[in-house]
Amino acid sequence: xxxxxxxxxxxxxxxxxKQAYDVxxxxxxxNGVGIARDAIGRGYSVGxxxxxxxxxxxxxxxTKLIHGGLRYLEHxxxxxxxxxxxxxxxxWAMAPHIIWPLRFVLPHHKDTRPAWLIRLGxxxxxxxxxxxxxxxxxxxxxxxxxxxxxxxxxFQKAFEYSDCWVNDARLVVLNARDAxxxxxxxxxxxxxxxxxxxxxxxxxxxxxxxxxxxxxxTARCVVNAAGPWIDHVxxxxxxxxxxxxVRLVQGSHIVVKQKFTDPRAYFFQNNDGRxxxxxxxxxxxxxxxxxxxxxxxxxxxxxxxxxxTDYLLSAAAEYFAEPVRREDIVWTYSGVRPLxxxxxxxxxxxxxxxVLKSEGAENEPKLINIFGGKITTxxxxxxxxxxxxxxxxxxxxxxxxxxxxxxxxxxxALSFETELASLKTDYPFLEAGHAWRLFRLYGTRARNILxxxxxLGDLGSNFGADLTAAEVRYxxxxxxxxxxxxxxxxxxxxxxxxxxxxxxxxxxxxxxxELSATS
Numbered sequence: 185x186x187x188x189x190x191x192x193x194x195x196x197x198x199x200x201x202k203q204a205y206d207v208x209x210x211x212x213x214x215n216g217v218g219i220a221r222d223a224i225g226r227g228y229s230v231g232x233x234x235x236x237x238x239x240x241x242x243x244x245x246x247t248k249l250i251h252g253g254l255r256y257l258e259h260x261x262x263x264x265x266x267x268x269x270x271x272x273x274x275x276w277a278m279a280p281h282i283i284w285p286l287r288f289v290l291p292h293h294k295d296t297r298p299a300w301l302i303r304l305g306x307x308x309x310x311x312x313x314x315x316x317x318x319x320x321x322x323x324x325x326x327x328x329x330x331x332x333x334x335x336x337x338x339f340q341k342a343f344e345y346s347d348c349w350v351n352d353a354r355l356v357v358l359n360a361r362d363a364x365x366x367x368x369x370x371x372x373x374x375x376x377x378x379x380x381x382x383x384x385x386x387x388x389x390x391x392x393x394x395x396x397x398x399x400x401x402t403a404r405c406v407v408n409a410a411g412p413w414i415d416h417v418x419x420x421x422x423x424x425x426x427x428x429x430v431r432l433v434q435g436s437h438i439v440v441k442q443k444f445t446d447p448r449a450y451f452f453q454n455n456d457g458r459x460x461x462x463x464x465x466x467x468x469x470x471x472x473x474x475x476x477x478x479x480x481x482x483x484x485x486x487x488x489x490x491x492x493t494d495y496l497l498s499a500a501a502e503y504f505a506e507p508v509r510r511e512d513i514v515w516t517y518s519g520v521r522p523l524x525x526x527x528x529x530x531x532x533x534x535x536x537x538x539v540l541k542s543e544g545a546e547n548e549p550k551l552i553n554i555f556g557g558k559i560t561t562x563x564x565x566x567x568x569x570x571x572x573x574x575x576x577x578x579x580x581x582x583x584x585x586x587x588x589x590x591x592x593x594x595x596x597a598l599s600f601e602t603e604l605a606s607l608k609t610d611y612p613f614l615e616a617g618h619a620w621r622l623f624r625l626y627g628t629r630a631r632n633i634l635x636x637x638x639x640l641g642d643l644g645s646n647f648g649a650d651l652t653a654a655e656v657r658y659x660x661x662x663x664x665x666x667x668x669x670x671x672x673x674x675x676x677x678x679x680x681x682x683x684x685x686x687x688x689x690x691x692x693x694x695x696x697x698e699l700s701a702t703s
Contacts (some may be wrong), residue, residue: 185323186412188473188590190643194368195592199647199697202400202401202402203231203369203401203402204229204346204401204402204403205221205228205229205230205231205369205401205402205403205404206228206229206230206281206403206404206405206577206687207219207220207229207231207403207404207405207407207577208230208231208232208386208388208401208403208404208405208406208407209230209231209232209233209407209409209411209536210232210233210376210406210407210408210410210417210421211232211233211234211409211411211413211414212232212233212234212236212238212240212353212356212358212360212370212372213234213237213239213241213242213356213399213409213411214236214239214355214356214559215237215409215411215538215554215557215562215565215566216232216407216410216488217232217238217356217357217359217360217370217407218359218562218566219407219409219565219569219572220359220360220363220370220564220571221359221360221362221363221366221566221585222230222563222566222567222569222570222583222584222585223370223566223570223573224363224366224367225369225581225585226367226570226580226581226584227503227580227581228534228573229367230363230367230368230369231368231369231371231401231403231556232360232363232368232369232370232371232373233320233371233374233375233376233388233390234370234372234373234374235373235375235376235413236351236372236373236391236546237372237373237374237664237665237666237669237670237674238356238357238360238370238663238674239352239353239357239412239674240446240522241355241483241558241676242411242412242483242519242520242521242522243352243353243411244353244356244358244519244673244674245435245517246352246435246519246535246559246700247435247461247471247473247474248324248349248350248351248352248435248463248471248562249286249347249348249349249350249461249463249467249559250271250272250275250276250283250347250348250349250350250559250560251268251272251347251348251560252265252266252268252269252272252309252313252347252560253265253268253558253560254305254306254309254345254451254655255459257308257309257348258305258330259304259695261537262312263537264399264537264561265309265312265313266312266313267564268558268561269309269312269313269314269315269563269651270314270560270561271561271564272276272313272315272318272347272348272560273315273316273317273318273562274347274563274586274587275350275560275563275596276348276597277316277587277589278314278360278563278585278588278589278590278601279350279355279589279590279592279593279627280595280596280600280627281347281349281592281593281594281595281600281617281623281624281625281628282354282355282358282590282593282624282625282627283348283349283350283351283355283625284348284349284597284600285318285319285346285347285348285349285451286338286346286348286349286448286449286463287319287344287346287348287447287448287450288345288347288448288449288451288461289324289331289342289343289344289346289387289448289449289450290302290341290342290344290450290451290452290453291326291335291339291341291342291450291452291503292339292340292341292343292451293339293452293453293502293508294453294493295451295455296455296457297403297453299325299341302343302554303343303367303638306315306321306343306345307321307358308323309345309621311576312649314675315346317597318346318347318348319346320343320345320346321344321345321346322343323341323342323343323344323345323463324341324344325340326340326341326342326352327338327639329342329472330446331344331446331448331450333446333479334443334444334504334505334506335503335504335505336502336503336504336505337505338676339503339612340680344448349449349463350367351558351624351626352559353624353674353675354675355488355559355590356676357663357674358590358592359590360595360664361559361590361591361662362590362591365591366420370664371390371392371665372395372666373392373393373666374390374392374393375390375391375393376389376390376391376417376421377389377391377398377420377421377500378421379406379417379421379422379551381548381549382402382599383542384547384548384549384639385400385402385403385404385549386402386403386404386549386551387400387402388401388402388403388406389421393539394666398512398641402550402587403441404576404577405548405549405550405551405552405572405573405576405577406550406551406552407552407554407569408552408554408589409554411483411522412430412432412483412521412522413427414429414430414522414553414554414555414664415430418553421533422498422551424678427619428429429524429525429541429553429555430522430523430525430556431522431523431525431604432478432479432480432483432520432521432523432602433477433510433520433523433524434475434476434477434479434486434492434521434622435473435474435476435518435519435520436473436474436475436488436489436492436493436496436516436517436518436671437472437473437474437488437513437516437517437518438471438472438473438488438493438495438497438508438513438516439465439469439470439471439472439513439515439516439517439680440469440470440472440508440513440514441468441469441470441512442468442469442505443462443468443470443472443506443508443512444462444464444470445514446464448463448464449461449462449463449464450463451548451646452498452499452500452502452503453503455502458476458685460472460474460475460496460499460500460524461474462500462503462504465676466680468681469514470509472500473496475492475495475496477492479520479650482557483520484503484654486518486519486520486641487516487518488516488517488518491525492518493513493516496508497498497509497510499692507530508662510582512617514680515532515679515680517659522537522555522556522700523555524537524538524556524578525555527619537556537557538554538555538556538557538558538561538565538568539554539555539556539570540552540553540555540569541553541555541575542569542572542575544576549576550572550576552568552569552572552576552699554569563586564586566585567583567585570583577607583694585617590686591627591629591631592626592627592628592629593627593628594627594628595627595628600623602620603623603625603628604620605621606623607623607630607631610631610634613635613637613639614634614640614641615637617649617650618650619678620633621650622634622655625675625676626658632662633654633655633658634654635654637654640652642654643655643659645690645694647682647687647690647691647694648678648681648682648684648687649680649681651671651676651678652692653674656691656694656695656698657698659671659675659676660695660698660699663675665693665695666699667692667695667696668691668692668695668701670686671691671695672688672691
């Protein structure tokens with residue numbers, strides 16, 4: 185029983201109804217949904233359970249970059265860097281509404297890495313990843329280039345190179361939407377409480393946290409893509425006595441009022457050898473991060489520390505002529521990266537590469553665990569996972585996701601402005617910023633929200649900052665949103681500008697009323 189359209193978690197989970205899948209995936213982060221999309225497209229039947237909201241863990245707490253990882257070259261992770269570099273233009277073409285090129289300015293700091301080493305790294309960056317459309321590296325004179333204006337005057341030289349920006353949470357949701365459109369069952373708010381081998385199948389117990397009801401399904405193969413909770417799944421649902429496979433590394437960011445108007449981002453080197461970014465964010469803000477520190481605790485409780493805040497403020501003060509002050513901070517966020525525990529002595533030295541490990545004797549159904557990984561390489565990780573799935577239950581189909589588009593991304597990557605102009609022509613009542621925001625989030629599917637509207641009032645109630653009832657209904661029907669937090673912080677980032685508690689309460693009440701009407 186597949187459902188191709190609505191939020192499966194809205195439906196009551198019946199105890200006497202057992203669905204059989206080829207592949208069942210635990211975890212609705214980027215790796216889980218990427219695997220679901222690839223697997224369903226090859227002809228496997230697929231189910232996925234996410235205990236909270238899609239992208240509610242690590243996948244929405246990144247630095248929002250599709251990048252090769254320039255600093256990983258220092259740790260000789262050439263395979264990872266090359267794979268990531270090759271993915272930049274592939275992912276950009278798949279989703280040009282939520283992924284776009286971004287130029288980075290790397291000021292030369294005489295007390296950190298020498299200029300020759302940076303040149304060498306950028307030469308490799310330009311040439312080992314099959315770059316075709318992204319422009320290459322160039323050297324800047326910061327005394328003449330506008331990029332030098334926000335910086336302290338003693339920075340005179342910089343290097344400029346290319347990577348890409350991504351709306352990370354939307355990348356997750358769009359992969360899930362495409363998987364569901366192709367027939368995968370995506371269950372949000374659904375926890376896997378038990379995994380048991382029964383003959384040649386997995387018996388999987390699910391609990392719907394919204395209704396409290398339970399359900400049991402079976403699968404020929406289980407993929408553990410639970411991210412920071414991967415060991416929790418092994419010790420809890422599977423009953424392993426002990427599991428310690430991942431190193432939890434906390435990364436924190438601060439978002440401040442717009443620090444500079446230049447469209448380029450900055451790549452800064454700190455005196456301790458670590459790096460951080462300052463990136464234009466959501467039009468009116470600047471994103472600064474990340475930190476790297478080991479984390480010991482429940483991943484759901486992670487939060488930026490005073491020490492991390494001080495570190496980022498101090499690091500930014502080394503470069504910007506006008507310091508970043510605490511009162512400039514409008515939002516902070518922290519996430520835990522589940523890196524494969526390779527024994528590295530420092531958090532920032534732990535590998536960002538992924539490791540896939542299969543469990544189960546020859547005649548037993550297999551459990552395949554994912555350790556590590558990064559957003560940039562999620563599609564390649566999915567392809568690697570499907571090889572293991574094929575070994576476990578028999579191959580189906582061939583790799584197919586390269587060259588395809590995600591929902592709303594069915595237009596040429598370089599024609600964003602043309603497509604945006606067309607949307608404005610079709611819906612002249614939209615203000616420029618509103619049209620831009622809708623097309624950046626939904627691409628060609630923005631028209632599914634706007635429908636036959638001829639004036640702004642046709643879109644229903646406004647919950648602040650041009651967030652309308654029509655958009656919220658779309659997010660509930662098509663993108664598994666269930667409450668104000670899902671909408672404001674994972675689907676749209678309108679939470680940065682909708683901060684009035686009355687507006688948020690009104691949005692939540694509207695959503696609960698909509699859920700009640702459709703249940």
